[in-house]
Amino acid sequence: MSPFNSYFNGPRLLRLAEWALRRFPHVHFFVPDTAAAYTLEALGYAPSRARHKAQRQGRYVHNKICTALRELGVREPESLVLGMDRLHDTPRYTRLLDEAHLRFRRDEDFRAACLDASHWVLDQKLPPGTAPTEEQLRGAVRYFLAELPLFADAGGIAGHRPSFFVYHHRVAFLERFFRHELGWRPVDGQGFLVVRDRTPDAPEEQQPAGAALAGEVARGIG
Numbered sequence: 001m002s003p004f005n006s007y008f009n010g011p012r013l014l015r016l017a018e019w020a021l022r023r024f025p026h027v028h029f030f031v032p033d034t035a036a037a038y039t040l041e042a043l044g045y046a047p048s049r050a051r052h053k054a055q056r057q058g059r060y061v062h063n064k065i066c067t068a069l070r071e072l073g074v075r076e077p078e079s080l081v082l083g084m085d086r087l088h089d090t091p092r093y094t095r096l097l098d099e100a101h102l103r104f105r106r107d108e109d110f111r112a113a114c115l116d117a118s119h120w121v122l123d124q125k126l127p128p129g130t131a132p133t134e135e136q137l138r139g140a141v142r143y144f145l146a147e148l149p150l151f152a153d154a155g156g157i158a159g160h161r162p163s164f165f166v167y168h169h170r171v172a173f174l175e176r177f178f179r180h181e182l183g184w185r186p187v188d189g190q191g192f193l194v195v196r197d198r199t200p201d202a203p204e205e206q207q208p209a210g211a212a213l214a215g216e217v218a219r220g221i222g
Contacts, residue, residue: 001029001065003036003057007168012197014068019195021072026160027080029065033058034084035146042118042132042140043125058083082158084146093157096149099184104145107183117173118144144173151177153187162189168196 001008008016020027033054040050062081069077087093103110118140122132132140151174155163176182178192186192 001031001061003031003033003054003061004039008061008064010064010068013064014071015197016195017065017068018072020166021074024164026158028082028154028158029080030082030147030150030154030165031058031061031065032084032143032147033061035143038142038146039121039125039140042122042136082150087149087157090157092153093149096152096157097146100145100148100152103184104141110183113173113176113182114141114144114148117141117171120172151186151190151192152184153190155190156187162191164191164193166193166195168194170194 001013017027017029034051035054036057037045037047037050037054040053041047045053062078062083065081066077069080074080104114105111115137118137119132121144122136122140126132149157151165153163154165155161174192177184178186
């Protein structure tokens with residue numbers, strides 16, 4: 001759950017959490033809270049202000065998740081939230097993070113794919129018609145590299161395999177990653193699932209693909 005992503009509002013989060021808890025024996029919520037400062041710095045925030053803003057928004061997202069989970073009867077919701085501080089205390093995560101940075105430095109194709117993913121993120125935040133500079137991309141890619149271990153082995157990090165990393169839309173980098181088109185690939189048993197919240201009042205033919213699309217993506221690139 002990206003800290004500054006308005007998609008994850010309270011009601012939608014509650015529905016998605018209920019969906020996940022009913023279908024999977026183990027569920028965790030990944031919040032790249034402090035890592036969000038890298039994107040803010042790339043957008044022009046001073047480092048200290050970027051850290052403060054990311055921490056404040058991260059706490060808000062953590063609280064929102066815990067509120068939803070308590071409403072669903074989860075007794076210790078904090079245990080299901082993976083923020084960056086907790087991840088950096090997890091050996092499996094730190095080993096994978098080191099590998100991500102190493103491959104970024106040494107593998108030209110992998111580096112280009114990571115920078116392209118960061119370009120896609122910044123394109124959504126910069127003024128229309130503005131392209132990110134090389135310096136901005138190099139700063140923002142630190143956020144993406146912080147996420148990569150969860151794509152590679154979320155199950156190993158959380159302690160439960162096999163595993164799916166769940167998001168609400170398809171990402172070009174991840175399609176290549178899970179099709180084994182890059183120099184680094186996910187571990188066996190790690191998949192990527194696209195799950196979209198259905199609009200309650202929309203006719204069926206106008207609905208997002210939802211679980212049907214999720215199953216298709218899981219089979220295709222998981």
